[in-house]
Amino acid sequence: MLYDALDIGGVTRGERRRAFGRGERARAGRRLAVASALFGVLRAGDPIPAYRLSGNTVLPGIGGLRPLWHKELGKTLSTVDDLVLDLRSGPYANLAKIPHAVTVTVVSEDAAGRRSTISHFNKAYKGALAAVLAKAPREPASVRSVLALATKAGLRLERTGERSLELVVK
Numbered sequence: 001m002l003y004d005a006l007d008i009g010g011v012t013r014g015e016r017r018r019a020f021g022r023g024e025r026a027r028a029g030r031r032l033a034v035a036s037a038l039f040g041v042l043r044a045g046d047p048i049p050a051y052r053l054s055g056n057t058v059l060p061g062i063g064g065l066r067p068l069w070h071k072e073l074g075k076t077l078s079t080v081d082d083l084v085l086d087l088r089s090g091p092y093a094n095l096a097k098i099p100h101a102v103t104v105t106v107v108s109e110d111a112a113g114r115r116s117t118i119s120h121f122n123k124a125y126k127g128a129l130a131a132v133l134a135k136a137p138r139e140p141a142s143v144r145s146v147l148a149l150a151t152k153a154g155l156r157l158e159r160t161g162e163r164s165l166e167l168v169v170k
Contacts, residue, residue: 031082031139032130032134034046035055035088035092035095036048037053037054037055037057037065037069037092037095038051038053040069040072040073040076041073041076041077053065054091055088055089055090055091055092055094055095056091056094065095066094066095069095069096070095070096073095073096074096074097077096077097077098077099078098078099080098080099080100080101081100083102083140083141083142083143083146084098084100084101084102085101085102085103085104085129085133085146085165086098086101086102086103086104087104087126087129087130089122089123100163101163102143102146102163102164102165103163103164103165104126104129104157104164104165104166104167105117105160105164105165105166105167106118106121106122106125106126106166106167106169107166107167107168107169108168108169108170109168109169109170115166115168118169121169125167125169126167128155129150129155129157129167132149132150132153132155133146133149136149143159143165146165147159147165150167155167156168156169
């Protein structure tokens with residue numbers, strides 16, 4: 001769902017080159033990391049085989065994946081010092097934390113203003129946000145610029161804490 005929402009086929013040639021092209025200039029290749037239960041953290045363009053393993057998998061004789069990944073992923077993710085939007089779902093976020101990351105939660109809002117967390121289409125909405133950021137003319141350097149880009153694209157993204165955002169959907 002997340003990859004479908006990125007809509008790589010629906011971007012202009014310039015957007016595709018800037019965000020998804022090859023080399024150092026391709027923003028998504030340089031800045032978009034993907035959490036994998038089997039491979040850890042990958043770059044957007046890293047080739048991997050098809051597999052069936054999720055962040056909450058329990059392996060016979062081994063148990064959950066968190067003890068296997070926590071130390072190594074934690075070490076790797078702790079080196080990131082730029083603005084990081086953590087779009088991972090709960091099972092992947094539980095594998096290791098990203099210090100200083102800004103988390104994004106997808107919520108629905110009813111007519112009375114009550115919000116509830118979205119789980120089923122979570123990846124699709126986060127993919128739409130990732131697409132907005134990948135296609136932006138300039139890479140956002142602050143939460144404020146992320147909020148502005150989302151608003152301009154018609155997404156309702158709100159700051160709910162120093163390091164947390166909510167993507168509000170109807």
